[in-house]
Amino acid sequence: MKIWTLLTAALSTVAAVTTAHAGTKFVIGATAVPHAEILEFIKPIVAKEGVDLDIRVFSDYIQPNAQLVSKELDGNYYQYRPFLNDYNRERGTNLVPIVPVHIEPFVAYSTKITSVDQLKDGATVAIPNDPVNGGRGLLLLQKIGVIKLKGKPELESPEDPLPTLKDILDNPKHLKITELESALLPRALEQVDLAALNGNYVFESKLPLEKSLYIDRGQDGRNIWGEYLVVRPEEKDRADVKIIAKVLNSDATREFIKTHYQGQIYPAF
Structure with missing residues (x-):
């Protein structure tokens, strides 16, 4: 046997x-x-x-x-x-x-301003339109200090829920947050004041990463x-x-x- x-x-x-x-x-x-x-x-x-x-x-x-x-x-x-x-x-x-x-990084990018402090009242900000990358975009906006959200500032596991537009507690600059397909965001930079971009589309569009207003490196140890x-x-x-x-x-x-x-x-x- x-x-x-x-x-x-x-x-x-x-x-x-x-x-x-x-x-x-x-x-x-x-x-x-x-x-x-x-x-x-x-x-x-x-x-x-x-x-x-x-x-x-x-x-x-x-x-x-x-x-x-x-x-x-x-x-x-x-x-x-x-x-x-x-x-x-x-x-x-x-x-x-x-x-x-x-x-890969997830970034705040703009072709109109060189600092987050220059973001004007009522500015238009674009984030991805899918629930996950859109939620990550909102977390990014919170990191750069332009909105405040309900819940945790970061995911602690891949199963944690991501925020939605309904989770915005404070928007002091009255930002107009619009949702667009991730692949279209680099081409929309001329029409918005700031966008949250996935790294792969930054590279594919040949945007200089170093010109990002903020770079989330995604290296969270988890x-x-x-x-x-x-x-x-x-x-x-x-x-x-x-x-x-x-x-x-x-x-x-x-x-x-x-x-x-x-x-x-x-x-x-």
Whole structure:
């Protein structure tokens, strides 16, 4: 019986390795910068282990999850856990995070003023229109001292609720807070006085990060804002998923993030 058990285990291991090394195709969704760039870096590395990475680039935050649920994608890499938790909760899905890869900044940006103190009474401020990034935008406005919110000033876990416009307790400058799709915010900078921007769209739009009025680095010690590789639950133990996760969390990828992005984003592992 013991010999049979060992033989079965060995065959299972061989089968898993063979599956990964047979040239399996893995279709993964990502936003352009830095996610797709990091995936392009690991593509030749995972290819040596038998995984053909097919990278599909998206400009929004909904389709990479929607297409993962509909099985048009095998995985995605573009989101942090608060966003994933909200997506699963609102749509009754159960997509799972595998490994965190990087952390990127979330910034207050303006092309009209050079200091938060210059923000005038009645100024227009834009935040993302999805519940998670919009809530993070409100927390950012609180950090720079222009509004006051109910509840905690920071998330303590990825499951904590984020604030909404209804949670604003004080708005002394009578700011007009408008919600726009995250991808559109860089293009709206000329129409608003200040915007809360996700780091990936700052980089994609080639906005100088150092000109931000405030930079939230997202390094809170709890990895709440780490960007994750995500798959469907039934496929989290696939051999190719394990290979991709291993390479995304490798020393080579850490060094690529550090050197290529020069401190603008940070390894989350």
